Amino acid sequence: MAATGKPSIICRSRELVDRGRGIRFTVRRRGETTPAFVVRFDGAAHAYVNxxxxxxxxxDWIEGDFFDAxxxxxxxxxxxxxxxxxxxxxxxxxxxGAGLVKLAVREENGDVLLEPGDDIHLIDPEAVT
Ligand code: FES
Known part of the structure; x- marks a missing residue:
């Protein structure tokens, strides 16, 4: 089934420091409100269900503290x-051996965007036009 909806802004790209603090956000996934986060690693943004x-x-016990030392x-x-x-x-x-659930994100015009999916969307999204 094809993805529906528009990408939504999670944060500004400059807010994500490589291997630094992550940014938490909330998604609606499979009918449930679910915590998620995005981090930058080796230059790219990666997002996961938290x-x-x-x-x-x-x-993260300390909010946004996802990386090891x-x-x-x-x-x-x-x-x-x-x-x-x-x-x-x-x-x-x-x-x-089980991994984190990865969420599709991309960066465009200085923003980190959550790609829409059939079963996932950002809560209170700032839809990109
Ligand atoms: S709950 Fe994460 S390692 Fe046990």
Whole structure:
């Protein structure tokens, strides 16, 4: 089934520092209100549902603090599951090989945009015309 709707602005591109703090946002996904986040890694923006594959908890205890101390992996603060920032794949800890749910984003005109999908949209989106 084809994607519907328009992309929505999550934040300004300049707000995302490479391997720095992420920005949290909320999506409606499969009929549920779901926390999500976007980070920048090696120059590109990557967004995920903020739900650890281990226990379905949000990754960040400190809001926006998703990277480990080395800026190499996304880290779940609860039990230390680690994920590859560019793919969301489990790379260590109790995620047991299960990854994060990736969301489609792109950057355009200085904005980070969430691509619309059949089952997902930004809550209170600023639709791009
Ligand atoms: S809830 Fe994330 S590692 Fe356990």
């Amino acid at each position: 739900r650890c594959a281990h226990r379905s908890l949000e990754l 080395f800026g190499e992996h996304l880290l779940c603060a609860t039990h230390g599951a680690r994920y590859a920032p560019a793919s969301g794949a489990c790379v260590g800890g109790p995620c047991g």
